[in-house]
Amino acid sequence: MVSSKAVLGLCAGVSATLFIGYCIYFDKKRHNDPDFKKKLRERRRAQKAASSSGKRCKTVFPDMKDHEAVQRFFLQEIQLGEELLAAGDLENGVDHLCNAVAVCGQPNDLLQVLQQTLQPEVFHLLVKRLPTVAPRLMKAQTSNASLQEDDVE
Known part of the structure; x- marks a missing residue:
């Protein structure tokens, strides 16, 4: 037995x-997976950029007329924001989520999802920072437009 x-x-x-x-x-x-190395490189590049940039990272917004670039930027910012929040870096994580909301086609829907998924204090910090992103986005778009005009000449 x-x-x-x-x-x-x-x-x-x-x-x-x-x-x-x-x-x-x-x-x-x-x-x-064929995209594994590409995703891994992008994630490492983003983490390196986030860690080496100090307190605040300088965001380079895409050309808003290029839908594919905006979509890539949106997904990258969401992923970076989530990773930084998970790592405990609330400041930079919220900054990246703000960038994603700024370029999002339906920001109200995204904010509703974020409100349900984020901790209340993190979400309030996000809402508090949102007004500061619009001027940066507008400044980036005007500088992109002036660079394009210089290229034409």
Whole structure:
């Protein structure tokens, strides 16, 4: 007859083997993803830029006429904001979320989602900072327009 300790040990061994197999399978699947290296480089570049920029990072807004660039910028800012908030850097995290709201096509919908997902104090900080983003966005757009005019000449 098999003792209960032996059965328990066997179950633990099988469970550990299955878990390790599960981890190896998904790690291999993740590494074989064609966009993995691209996403990893972008994430590392963003983290490096966020850490080396000091207290506030200088944001380069995309050309608002280029829908693809705006969409990439939006997704990048949301991801950066979430990562910085998760790391405990509220100031920079909120700044990046403000940038995302500024370029968003439907900011009210995004603000409703953020209100439901963020902590109340973080959301209030976000709402408090939003008015400061619009002038930066306008300044970036006017400087982009003047650069384009200089290119034409």
